[in-house]
Amino acid sequence: MSEDGHVVYVASATGDFIHLVDADKGYVVENVVVGTRPRRFAATPDGKELWVSSELSNEVYIIDRDKFTIAGKIDFLPPGVQKIDATPVDLVITKDGKTAYVTLDHAARLAVVDVHTRKVTGYIPISLRSSRLAMAGDENTLYVADSFGGAIHIVDAKGHKVTGSIPLGRTPSGVVIDDSPGRGTGRALRHLLRTRVPAFATTDNGLGPKGRDPP
Secondary structure: OOOOOOEEEEEEOOOOEEEEEEOOOOEEEEEEEOOOOEEEEEEOOOOOEEEEEEOOOOEEEEEEOOOOEEEEEEEOOOOOOOHHHOOEEEEEEOOOOOEEEEEEOOOOEEEEEEOOOOEEEEEEEOOOOOOOEEEOOOOOEEEEEEOOOOEEEEEEOOOOEEEEEEEOOOOOOOOOOOOOOOOOHHHHHHHHHOOOOOOOOOOOOOOHHHOOOOO
């Protein structure tokens, strides 16, 4: 939904469209074609762009919100991963509009993207799968749902590494942070950051001369 509440953006996973809906009058105003199976949105803080993950075409499409046209796209190909397995699902953009984080589900990676250049700057390995994510209010920590590993993984956003995991024993597919006053999130966060990193989690950032998949 737009900041003023008058426009709603809707993803059509089967039609590969993003629909622009007039929320006041209740009808579709425009459609724009994106990649295969659009999943999630993130707006840049300046309100100019809408980023859309397209899971099966392994891309994030960037929509100019004023013109409602495609302004660019970003492809993903982590080292040692087949393109078909990149599968971007969820994404968040930092408050300063400089960095985006994109979960690559089947690749079990978290992509780090420079928003200005629209270039991938790194890949963070996330155990077995990386489905949805949420960012802490201070933007120092990311929480990534691992639906196959049955855990929420805690990622140091500055250090680009997994620092802990919360085992759940089921198939978590989403993360929401309640940072409302009085919830004690600071105390909970300190506890979670002390959680041991399990053997299947890796802290290799996936770049440079050691930019290969872990054994």
